[in-house]
Amino acid sequence: MTADAKIDINALEKPWENLHELVTAGEAEPLLAFLDLMSPTETALAISRLSSEDQSRLLTLLSPADAAEVLEDISETQAADMIEELSPAHAAAILEELDSDHIADLLGDMDEDSAAAILDNMAPEEAEEARQFLEYPPDTAGGLMISECLAYREEQRISDVLTDLQANRETYADYNVQYLYVTDERQRLRGVLRMHDLLFPVHAAPLSQLMIRDPHKVRVDAGLDRLRDFFEEHRLFGAPVVDEQNRLQGVVLPEAVEEAGRKRSVRQFLGLSGIIGGEEFRSMPLLVRSGRRLSWLSLNIVLNIIAASVIAIYQDTLAAAIALAVFLPMVSDMSGCSGNQAVAVSMRELSLGLVRPGELLRVMAKEASLGVVNGLALGLLLGAVAFFWKNNYYLGLVVGGALAANTLVAVTLGGLLPLLLKRLKMDPALVSSPLLTTVTDMAGFFFVLSFATAVLPRLSGG
Amino acid sequence: MTADAKIDINALEKPWENLHELVTAGEAEPLLAFLDLMSPTETALAISRLSSEDQSRLLTLLSPADAAEVLEDISETQAADMIEELSPAHAAAILEELDSDHIADLLGDMDEDSAAAILDNMAPEEAEEARQFLEYPPDTAGGLMISECLAYREEQRISDVLTDLQANRETYADYNVQYLYVTDERQRLRGVLRMHDLLFPVHAAPLSQLMIRDPHKVRVDAGLDRLRDFFEEHRLFGAPVVDEQNRLQGVVLPEAVEEAGRKRSVRQFLGLSGIIGGEEFRSMPLLVRSGRRLSWLSLNIVLNIIAASVIAIYQDTLAAAIALAVFLPMVSDMSGCSGNQAVAVSMRELSLGLVRPGELLRVMAKEASLGVVNGLALGLLLGAVAFFWKNNYYLGLVVGGALAANTLVAVTLGGLLPLLLKRLKMDPALVSSPLLTTVTDMAGFFFVLSFATAVLPRLSGG
Structure with a gap:
């Protein structure tokens, strides 16, 4: 079946209604046939629109x-929700697959x-x-590896391997088989063979003679960045995962690392x-939905009250x-934008x-020098607007000066925050922006109003 | 060599100084040895700190x-910059690799x-x-594929393939070989063989007898989302890319698709x-750096002036x-936050x-009903703060009412914007947020000040 044979779900007005009917009818075969016709995205859409009873x-x-x-077609959060609704016995049967x-x-x-x-x-x-597996932290080799890999003992022969491959063809078909790992009697990793090394082998030779010794490997506790580095450096189809005693635990596939990286940027x-x-x-x-969003907004309202107190x-x-x-809102908002740019550059460089x-x-x-240049440029621009609006030189000076000073503060702080938060083991993506905005709001209000207080008689005399 | 043999660059105070010395010394061998010891990330860091003369x-x-x-270790933007500094002849020699x-x-x-x-x-x-390759749009199968793949004619025999594989071992070692593609005399894709199908073959059989016919494939113009769907649906190590006449053009690897997806989220x-x-x-x-950031900020200043005019x-x-x-800044800022949450949910669902x-x-x-709930909650909260601060019932009513109304506007608009921009073929990541902020600023200022105008005598009489 080629991809062209798919139904175009955008042509079906509401595929979830077709799905609902099929589920209500209660026959497995036509339901399966319909699901087979849909692409993963289409399936995810249709299922997400079913009631939770229909989903179960x-x-x-x-x-x-x-x-x-x-x-496998739908997002993890949703899949977990659906499984939780089933009886534990049924859920277990599905998970085992x-x-x-x-x-x-x-x-x-x-x-x-x-x-x-x-x-x-x-x-x-x-x-x-x-x-x-549940005990390994999620974004580590242990949390990302699969246990389904092929491992043989070093004294086994190529002919043993071929016999085993033939005999277990069906089981191995689901495996992501690229390598054969070779271990000693205590399951310690000794070597690796690529699948195509089996193409021209001496059938009677023990694996220890043909294998690549002391292969590249990762520890169960290797983090996501370490794993990315590994696959960037060694363009392999999988990395054997070992514990402290060098015992083979499983294999991490580069796809799993990529997917974990993608999930991390989505969270970010x-x-x-x-x-x-949570999503x-x-x-x-x-x-x-409302409660989750409010929990964040109510923190924000407190930060806003602090800033506005100035x-x-x-x-x-x-x-x-x-x-x-x-x-007032212009100076604080513009500085917030400048600061966020610096945050983004720091996070990217990190x-x-x-x-x-x-x-x-x-x-x-680096950021302070940029802050001076951009502060002057933006300050001149906004200062000129203020001056021409009220034809008051001092208003221009106060507004422009405040924006220049606050840009310098915002850009410098924005550049430093992700580094500081990283050292404090906090998530820069979550904490940088609200913290930055609160500080640049306060500082912006302070600069405008304290500069203005200093020249107040000249201002009101516009 | 195992990964443990790497030098820990964090232990080297300033590896770029070591690198600078090696480059100045001008000897290839010790330089190469030093580079070999570093991981890709370490190399990228050290090179980025060299002067552009040193880099060349x-x-x-x-x-x-x-x-x-x-x-290959450093980011594309930086690599392109470095190559541009070389003579075209030297640059060409490197690119050919x-x-x-x-x-x-x-x-x-x-x-x-x-x-x-x-x-x-x-x-x-x-x-x-x-x-x-330059003519294919970047995020399509054509733009992501590599031409390095193995293709044989359907009348060739397994023994021909094995001979060819043996003869060209070194060339193919760099290939990402998982499949053999089988074409007819006009290079049209007819079938595919997996590498391990060669393990137990009849050497004299023509490929057409062994191959999987009419294999899964993608068109050169397939976009990133289509490609992701493809690899999610068919867990393959590569997808053959064909033109309108079904002629084999190359192969897209799932890693290339993942990487393009990651780059897209970074841009976002x-x-x-x-x-x-650009990065x-x-x-x-x-x-x-200053100029690039200013180009964005100066658009922002215009949007800010429009909003502040209210x-x-x-x-x-x-x-x-x-x-x-x-x-004023609190109402507009809070609504901006609520709106951005809705933007994020819409972009994710899209x-x-x-x-x-x-x-x-x-x-x-969906968003309007959430806007009513969250608007009431936030409005009550901020309204109460305003009331208790000045002990003025009307101040609380104006502020709370304005925040409630503006939350409803922001959340609804934020939810819709990404859909509208997508239909207009604009990038929601770039356009949603500034557009949303401008509108919610204006609307926020308008709600507070117009509500206040309506009850003005009661307000000043606090």
Whole structure:
């Protein structure tokens, strides 16, 4: 079947209604046929629009293996929610069809009681493995690896391997087989063979003679950045994962590392935009969505009150020169933008390894000099606008001077914040922007109003 | 060599100084040995701190093949800059060592004259291919594919393939070989064989008997989302790319698709933060960095002036109830935050395919109901703060009412903007946020000041 044979779901008015009908009809075969026709994205869309009863019914109608395939098409958060609605026994049957890494991810997304109930219903061996995988932190080699890999003993022969490959063809078909790992009697990694090394082998030779010795490998606790570096340096199709005793634990595929990296940038993007505490889907109940967003906004309101208190202190100045009120939000907003640019550059350089978290002086020098240039440019521009509007030289001076000074503060602080937060082990994506905005708001209000207080008689005399 | 043998560059105080000394000494061997000891990230850091003369000297000291390997470690923007500094002949020699996709990416990052000069210095065949690759839009199968793949004719035999593989072992070692593609006499794709299908073959059988017929494939013009879907659906190590006549053009690897996706989210993140027109590195000249950031800020200043003009119109109201000035930035800022949350959710749902750009009514209903809930909650909170501060019931009503109304506007607009911009083929990441902020600023100022005007006598009588 080629990709062209797919139905174009955009041509189907509302595919979730077709799906709803099929689920209600309660027959597995036509349901499966319909799902097979849809691409993963189309499936994800249609399923997300079903009621949660329909979603459960859909998973129960299908065989565990088919249900597992459906779950692979949709986002982890949603898949975990759907599984939690099933009976633990049914959920366990479906999970057993997934690979070890995926099982742990889904269980990790559920609340602990549901996960425990499902684990109790899984085959003891698989449950044991899943529990072990759950203990590895998510963005490490242990958390990203799969246990499904081919390992042979060094004294085995090529002919043994070929026999085993032939015999277990079906099982291995689901494996992402690129390499054969060779271990000693205590499961310690000794070497690796590429699949195509088997093309011209001496069948009677033991693997130890043909293998590449002391292969590249990663430790279970290697982090995401280390793993990315690994695959950038060694363009391999998989990295064997070993524990402290060099015992083979599984294999990390570069796709898993890429996917984890992509998820991290999604979290970063959502965090920057104030979506905290898990992804939001519009299919979630209104109060869940509202509550999650409010938790972030209510912190923001406190920060805003702190910043605005500066204005309250200078009320008299403002009352005497009301034109300033027009420029207060402008100065704070413009500086916020300048500061955010510096935050973005620092975060980017940190993620590329082009700056170390300790290099505060370097970043300060780079950003302060840019802050002077851009501060002067923007200050002149806004100062000129203020001057021509009220034909008051002092108004221009106050506004322009305040913007110049605040740009310097914002840019310098913005450049430094991600480095400081990284050293404090806090997430720059979440914390930089609100912290920066609060400070640049306060400083902006302060510069405008304190400069204005100093020349107040000249201002009101515009 | 294991990874543990690397020097820890964080232990070297300033590795770029060691590198500078080695480059100045002008001997290729110790330089290469030092580079070999560093991980890609470490190399990228050290090279980025060299002067541009040192960078050029480094590339010229190494053999073209070694120089090409160094370039693979550093970001494309920086690599393109470094190559542009070399003589076209030398640049061409280095580029010829890279794969076709990478060559086109680097040439695409340079100005046209430099790219043309380098192409003129490349071997005619390779230049021809690079020119062709340059014509494919960057985020399509054509722009992401490599031409280095194995293709055989359907009447060839397994024994022919094995002979060819043996004979060209060294060339193919650099290929990302997972599949053999089988074509007819007019290069049209007919089938595919997996490498391990060669493990148990009948050597005399023609490929047409063993191959999987009518394999999964993508068109040269398939976009990034289509490609992601493809690899999510078919967990393959590569997708053959064909033109309209089904002729094999190359192969797209899933890594290339992942990387393009990652680059797209980086652009999105940088764009959201106001870094437009290419990545910024702190190693760039001050005026280049300053100019790029200013181009974005000066647009922002115009938007700010438009928004602030609302305050100017209501100056008299503000003068009569100066306490309002404290709340103006708060109402606009809070609404901006609420709106950005809605933007993020819409962009996420669009990228997952969970909402179609045409579903304006659905998004409007979902966001408006959330806007009412969150608007009431936030309005009550800020209204109470205003009331208790001045002990003025009307001040609380004005401020709370304005925040409630503006939250509803911001959330609804924020949810809709990405869909509308997508339909207009504009980049939601770049345009949503500034547009949203301008509107919510204006609307916020308007709500506060027009509500205040309506009850003005009661306000000043606090």
